Every structure is written in structure tokens, then in C-alpha cells.
Amino acid sequence: MIFQQQFSLQTQGRGTINITREVDSLVRSSDITTGLCHLFIYHTSASLMLCENADPDVRSDLERFFSRLVPDGDPLFQHVDEGVDDMPAHIRSVLTKMDLTMPVTNGSLDLGAWQGIYLWEHRHRGHQRKLAVTVTGE
Amino acid sequence: MIFQQQFSLQTQGRGTINITREVDSLVRSSDITTGLCHLFIYHTSASLMLCENADPDVRSDLERFFSRLVPDGDPLFQHVDEGVDDMPAHIRSVLTKMDLTMPVTNGSLDLGAWQGIYLWEHRHRGHQRKLAVTVTGE
Amino acid sequence: MIFQQQFSLQTQGRGTINITREVDSLVRSSDITTGLCHLFIYHTSASLMLCENADPDVRSDLERFFSRLVPDGDPLFQHVDEGVDDMPAHIRSVLTKMDLTMPVTNGSLDLGAWQGIYLWEHRHRGHQRKLAVTVTGE
Numbered sequence A, B, C: 001m002i003f004q005q006q007f008s009l010q011t012q013g014r015g016t017i018n019i020t021r022e023v024d025s026l027v028r029s030s031d032i033t034t035g036l037c038h039l040f041i042y043h044t045s046a047s048l049m050l051c052e053n054a055d056p057d058v059r060s061d062l063e064r065f066f067s068r069l070v071p072d073g074d075p076l077f078q079h080v081d082e083g084v085d086d087m088p089a090h091i092r093s094v095l096t097k098m099d100l101t102m103p104v105t106n107g108s109l110d111l112g113a114w115q116g117i118y119l120w121e122h123r124h125r126g127h128q129r130k131l132a133v134t135v136t137g138e
Helices: A020-029 A056-069 A086-096 B020-029 B056-069 B086-096 C020-029 C056-069 C086-096
Strands: A002-010 A015-018 A035-041 A046-052 A099-105 A115-121 A128-137 B002-010 B015-018 B035-041 B046-052 B099-105 B115-121 B128-137 C002-010 C015-018 C035-041 C046-052 C099-105 C115-121 C128-137
Touching: A002 A020, A015 A056, A020 A035, A020 A115, A020 A128, A035 A046, A035 B128, A035 C099, A046 A056, A046 A086, A046 A099, A046 B086, A056 B086, A086 B086, A086 C046, A086 C056, A086 C086, A099 B035, A099 B099, A099 B128, A099 C099, A115 A128, A128 C035, A128 C099, B002 B020, B015 B056, B020 B035, B020 B115, B020 B128, B035 B046, B035 C128, B046 B056, B046 B086, B046 B099, B046 C086, B056 C086, B086 C086, B099 C035, B099 C099, B099 C128, B115 B128, C002 C020, C015 C056, C020 C035, C020 C115, C020 C128, C035 C046, C046 C056, C046 C086, C046 C099, C115 C128
Parallel strands: none
Antiparallel strands: A002 A128, A015 A115, A035 A099, A035 A128, A046 A115, B002 B128, B015 B115, B035 B099, B035 B128, B046 B115, C002 C128, C015 C115, C035 C099, C035 C128, C046 C115
8 A cells, every 4th residue: 555645834944843743644544554654855955854852952952063063154165045054954954864764553653752753944044845755554 | 565573672882783684584584575674763862874894993983983073072962961972872863864774685685795784872871772674565 | 566676877986976867767667656766775885865956066065065074084094995085985875875765656756846866976986886776656
């Protein structure tokens, strides 16, 4: 069996959004009991991440770490048409990836107790982001 | 067809463990000839990695590289409840990922000659780590 | 249904090669309408990446960023048998990954308008690189 559905999300600028509930709800509606859930984001300046879901400091620490690792406005970058956060957004997306695959067990998403799925917007401005969930299995 | 099985592994603290044999053995037991093998770790402070499997120096170099890239006890971090390696473990996991998908061909895992699958424990203390193998195909 | 095919590519040394067309052509030949396309590279010194496909500066900026992040000849590295780019190639591959899964919709690869699939050769010398495309779905 295969289930596939796209959905969209409006971001509010750089930062993470917990989308575990949205993804799990699509998995449950797929009527697939055992298999895999693939999540995809159709962009190159926002990404997907599994991350600790309990302490918000984890995500603000991650944000500060990536801001230091890939500094906005770094003179290294020539691709600056859309601003100081343009190229950093591409690099952060490459480092954190645009695809993510997780187990489906007993008809729902099977994550660890402390794992949450996050959409990470890397641009300073908010964007409409398009994603797809594909569930395969039986 | 779909095959799914969980297994656990006790780590001995920060470092890598070659789990290629365990994963391939589950793939072989699945009776799936052609398809995909998905490996997942249910944690956010340990990760999965394909890496060169011949020279142990590659993994000790990786360890030193990541220790320099994401320093334990970095004053940048506020999430320090579990110690100086707590937040670095989350970041190292985000950078190396918790999911991994590989081809299955002729009834076994199909990797390159120099590729091995490693569980990377990022905490200083050993932990019981839970993983799942899902095989899909025909 | 499952479709699996290997193919090879000669690289010309460090740099990225757009392989979107080759992958999509295999997806179209699979006769699978809805599902997933998994791409795999059988090496540990070259990787796969989704990246902005319009402005070549994005990829030269990425190249410069990774050259600074993982410097060739870094005295940190002990695995240097094959030269100054040996260990950096392994680390760059671990950071950018050797597997990639994307949606298949209406019988072809379903990417965002600005997403392209790139093989990233991390060694200075060109290499023959082997890849596999696996398509699952209906």
C-alpha cells in the first residue's frame, strides 16, 4: 500500500516548528499498520530535523550553534542576492537535510519518547513551505 | 512485503560501534530479495552513520573533528542539565542523523566495499540504545 | 512494485555534478506512479545532496564553506595515506550523507522548483562512482 499527501505551512521566520502531530495524523489516516513514513520539504532554505522535544533550550542552543557555524553575511559568500541569510539558509539545509524517514508501527508514527519532528525555517522572513508525507507498508 | 524488527545495544560511552553484521543478518532473515533497508535509532543523543570500515583512524579522526566542531562545555549552551556532553550529543546527532536507508539486493544489504554501518554514541556514559530495522521490497 | 538499477559516473575531481535528469529518467522507466525514489552512492568519499539548482554560485559557496570547515591537510588527521584530501573527503561525506529519498508523483521525481540532485565528489582526483536508484510504490 502507498499513501501520499502534500501539506503546507506558514513559517514566521528563522526558527523551528514542531510538526510531529501533523505528520502522525496523516500516518494514522493512511490505514497502514507497519511500514515507513517519509517526510519531504520542497525547498532548499528550510529543512527537517528529529530533535529533543522536551526542553526548548535545546532548539535555541541549536539555533545559536548554527548561527555561529554558518554566519549570516560571511564575506566568503558570493550568492547574496536575497540578503545575508540567503546562502547560510542553503548551507544549513544541506547540513540538516530535506528528507526524513521514520518507522510506522501499530498504525502510527513510531518515534522515541524524546524525539520530535521539526521544520526548521532558515530564512529571517516567514515563508509558505510545502511538504509531502508518503507512507508505505501494509 | 514488509519486515520490521527492533533490537537493542548497550554502548560503552562516546564512540562508534560497527553494526553492519547485525543489520545484514536481520535483512537476510526478512526473505526480501530486492528493496530497501531502513535503520532508525530512537534517541536524540546517538546517531547512525555510514563510514569507511577498514582503518580505525578514520573513526578516531572523525571523533576528534566532531569534538572540536561541537566542544563539550561550550559556554554557548544553556541546555546543560545532564552535563557538558548533553547539548553536544544533540547537535552531533542532528549533524549525523538518526535515520539511514540502504539498498537490499539478492537478499542482503548492498553496501560499497568500504562502507560500514556505525552506531555513534555521543554521550560519555554508556547507554542502552533501541533501534529498528524495516525492510521493504519483494 | 519495486524497481532497482545501478549506474556509474566518472567524476572530474572535487566538485558537484547535477544528476537530476539521470535519476528522473530511471524513475520514469520504472512504471511506478506514486511512491518513493531512493538514491544511494556506494562510497565514503563522495556524497549526495539536494541543493539550489539555479545559481552556480550556491555550489561554489558551499565548496568554499566545506573547504574551510574541513580543511585539507588539517594536522588533526592521522588517516592521511591517500593524501591531504583523504580524511576531509570522509568527513564531508558523513556531513552530507550517502543516501537520499525523494517522492515520486505522477510517474516522475517530485522535487521543488529549485531543488536539484547533486553527486558531490570530495576527492581532488576524479573517480568512477557507482550509484543505485530504487523506486518503490504503485
